[in-house]
Amino acid sequence: MMDRRNALRLIAAGGAVATLAPGAGWSAEQASGPARRCVVGCARGADGRDRAVVTDIEGRVLMDIVLPDRGHGPSVSPDGRTAMVPARRPGRFAAILDLDAMRLADMLETPDGRHFMGHGVFSPDGRHWVATENDHVRGRGMLSVWDVKSRKRVAEYETDGIGPHEILLDPGGGSVTVANGGILTDRDDRPREKLNIPTMKPNMRRISLADGAVMAGASLSADMHKVSLRHIDMAPDGTVLVAGQDQGPVGMDMPLLFVWPADGGALRTIELPLTKTRALVQYCGSVALDRTGRIGATASPRGGVAMFVDVESGAFLGQLRAPDGCGLARDTRVDGGFFLSSGTGRLDAVRVDAEGTLRREAVSGPNPTTAMWDNHLGAFG
């Protein structure tokens, strides 16, 4: 393994020199890479095989890579030329996708005793990729840092929590924000079984990429400790929208959407009307912010619904019927723009305005490659 301290200095330097706001890599004009706007996600084909797929916004399949098992959350490098697709937990592979050549470049594998948790993010210079992992011997959440070019795992840090899931790069690029879902898993025989629901304590952490130090943290009040904080998106100013999955009993109507301010202060609850909370069936499968950071979206495959909120006021803006809908990504072409995918194979472009007017256009319907879209989407190009 490469010397840890040097690797980290590289990341920190990248953060200082090539400061890059989240999403800027997607909106910037690309000198190379696909000319058309694209989405990347995992899908199961009509043949039952799991794959990583890139389509353009006309729905044309540009890349179709069969994976060893279900992949999870894609991340795209700032220059838009590389995507990483880690396995769904408790998988140990991550596919490196070459978005110039639209081919599989390589596969990473976690060391023994570690597995991916499904999400990762690139460093600002694109040289490193930071993923959430689990240390399943000690039940600790971990971040692993990979050198994308050499494929080496160059460092790891603790996430200061159990069950880390989605991770994003903070503005400035020197730190990451991680949602520690709080759920302990990894029994040898039943690796996805939840082992600590009565005592789970999810939290949000901001962690320095220079030394792994916890720079900020927040958690929910004790009465909400069973709301697993799992999925996050970040506005250009660093405000984080957090979406949860309530592991508690049915009918308690626990809030599921929260805002973590950019200053790392306390989590603010988005108080949806009771019926809207109930329509989410205790389960947000993903979350996204539009390019302005003002409109938030979450999809509940269990409720068959995608819901849109005003992040600042917390107001409910509208909802769409989306059976098994889950994947959401920012559509950087327009304010209030999102891509929405579902397990029924449907991929739509959705636009929401501040009054809650919704427009929905088909990108593609089910086809042999994307018979079912898996949990998450990314957008680039």
Added chain:
Amino acid sequence: MAVGFVESALDRVIIPDYERFADAAEGFATTAAGGCADIETLRAGFHDAMDAWQAVQAVRFGPVEREERHFRIQFWPDKRNLTARHLGQFIQDADESALAPETLAAYSIAVQGFPALERLLFEDAEALTAGNAEADFRCRLVAAIARNIANIAAAIVAEWPEDRRLMTAPGPDNSAYRDGSEALRAIHGVMSGGLDAVVMLKLEPVLGDGPEGVRARLAENWRSARSLRNIALNLRAAERLFRADGAADYSFDGFLRASELGRLADRIGGGLGDAADRAHDIGPDFETAFAAEGGYTGVLLLRDQVGGARGAVSRDLAAALGLTLGFNALDGD
């Protein structure tokens, strides 16, 4: 093919069931407008309306999904006791103007539907006939809620033709139902979702950890002593939808038989019918069921029977129909 299933399910079962619900709700509203002197007649009207509602309770698309209608008709489960809190406040305020239909319809969902009615008619019935000012207000609230439910039901029936048109005309310009499988999935979801609710909301919480740990007050409608009657009605409704009320063509039952899956058809249709019979026989409520010899075991058996039909519907029937279900919902991350 999909459109044929959807038409037959809507025309033979779902829309007629909503019409029956609207009729029963209208009948109850008329009764309730006549005052509260005869509590037994009021209760009978409540039961008729609730019987009809239970047949369509599992439908979560179409007109009922707009304007919070489902929740306004029945907000349940209610673990935070919103109904008690909001109803208590409402009665304490005794605001006459809040009884007007359009005002009540905009009030808390917890006071404008069946759960509030059930408390007024069954739990606190003495307060309804005490002959004082509060009793008078309570009585007029019963009439107002009954009228509200009837209005919602009538609106649902009035709007169904447009929803029917959307569901049976899938296409690129139809953003809700782009192809036939999306409407078919919704129809299938009435069965699978309804059976999920029977097992997960109506049976499992009540069964608790064992015979000593039953929690009969987590049941739906325990106050009106009809929890198992509801389940029997839910199961009958699922069975009728499965058979499209006896249609040979374009019923799920007929489709499975034509596909040489007669045993699966028997397992679903027969299983639902047997489970409905069992729920009926051990009912009408859990208190009755648990008081009988072997009562807990009887409810366990019911749970297993419904569970078997539920698995056959959500897994095997979906597969036979070519529907992929719950890739994201069932084992999420």
